Amino acid sequence: MKKVFHLWIVSCVLLLSSVVSAESDLAIEITQGIDEPTPVAIVPFAWSGSSALKENIAQIVSADLGRTGLFSMMDPTTMLSFPTQQDQIYYRDWRLSKTEFLVIGRQIPAEGTQIKVEFELYDVLKEQRLLSERVSGTQDNLRDIAHYISDMIYQKLTGIRGAFSTRIVYVTAQQYGEGKVSYRLKMADSDGARPITIRQQSEPLMSPAWARDGSKLAYVSFESGRPAIYIQYLATGKREKVQSFRGLNGAPAWSPDGNKLAIVLSKDGNPEVYVLDLRSRSLARITHHYGIDTEPSWSPDGQSIIFTSDRGGQPQIYRLQLATRQLERVTYEGNYNSRGRLTHDGRFLAMVHRGDDNVFRIAVQDLKTGRLDTLTDTYLDESPTIAPNGSIILYATQKGVKGVLGGVTLDGNVRFILPATSGDVREPAWSPYLQ
């Protein structure tokens, strides 16, 4: 019953052609949508400066909101008029084109490269102004301004805090020469734009994880020839190696208070989950089984840890209450459920799921009702990571022979991919809200 349509967001393509960036890895393309999203029009913002702007704020905002699947964004070429002031809005025209919400804006040059951006959000049916705000910045952070505006609009229209002003990190692997691979840890805006390399090496990098304050990452690096866990501070680039042991050192996950890391070590003979207190450096083993225990992740309240274990004969997700050591199996549907991640309200569990067709897909289980929904229809899908407001899950998938990042709304209604233009892209990790 669900109508599938293909909507190619041209904005990013235009951006790519106008802004030649050294590292344009990702461009959004939406591959599936839903029937009745709310129609919203973002009218191109007025610009009273003399030189051309580097970014088109209206396009970025439009793409941001469109990716959530909640809104259908009006193509500017079909707009009857381009109001930039309240008195230029003819509500009847917008009602005729079925627009329910309208955003207009003005960009005003200030001293130097400073710029002021004023924007307003209108309810077309009620002919009412819902938002009016002025943001200041420079010509170099127009994308930040755009994501901020998206956050404001999203929150006003949905009541949920927007997560557009967040970042993602991910790993790329690019072959060069004979059997040589360059592994990079990259950070980009939540829409994949402005990627920068924050670590590059010739041995594998994996499992990047954000600290909840957004200031640092933990990840696994093989730079010493063996897997070891490192913490990297984003502001300075400074790195520190976490105490490492013989065997596996992997799957770091920060506790919500940032003081502890759940990690996987096999020093006692097989993979077990440990909690490392980063202040006292004390290490506590929390799983005890001869099977594989790995991929820990904290519940948002820090009271429990979910992890993957094959103690039942196949990988399934379990939850351990830290205070009582009470263990509970969480997943039952499917023959392989792993790498669980909880939404920030703790209600939903995103995971890699393999059902009867033996294909690896992203699924979400409602922990209240137990219902499991498979969200993706590609294969080899892995590494789900959830936006801090729970709106979108990013994951790694394959397109052709390349690893790319995909996105899907939590209800599975909208999917999009961020095609890679360089290297094999994998293991996205979505940042928390950033200040």
Added chain:
Amino acid sequence: MRASNVTKAVALALSVAWVAGCSTSGTSERTGSTAGTDTGSTQGVSQNGGVSSSSMDDVANLQTVFYFDFDQSVVKANGFADLEKHAAYLAANPSAQVILEGHADERGTREYNMALGERRAKAVSRFLQVNGVSGTQVESISFGEEKPAVLGHSDSSWSQNRRVELKYVSR
């Protein structure tokens, strides 16, 4: 050296049973092929009976990559003969050391595959140790699915990526 051959055959049989027993504990798929591997092990032992135990032979021409079935960490019978020769060499040369690099194919999650790669490396490690190699001569390092031998998303690529690579760090 006939006695030593008999001892070895027994040790090998034990190691097969042990490795198979340990490795099947956590794996669910294709238990049928596990049974098949056990059957194959008997052949492996009898074939090996004809090989002399000249442990000082050069190990340079031996097989160093050992492949595994999907989701399995059971050492396959076709690797027994050469693994036994590696074991004999290591046992006779206590200063020699090997690294066993365990690898998985790309299916499944990355950290889980790290665990699977380690399980495979440890299965080979146990095989060597049962055959007289000291634990201090062997180190298992898993690379999970991070270092595929072959790129591609087909059964043939995957089968070449599910492997343990035996590498001498000193002879």
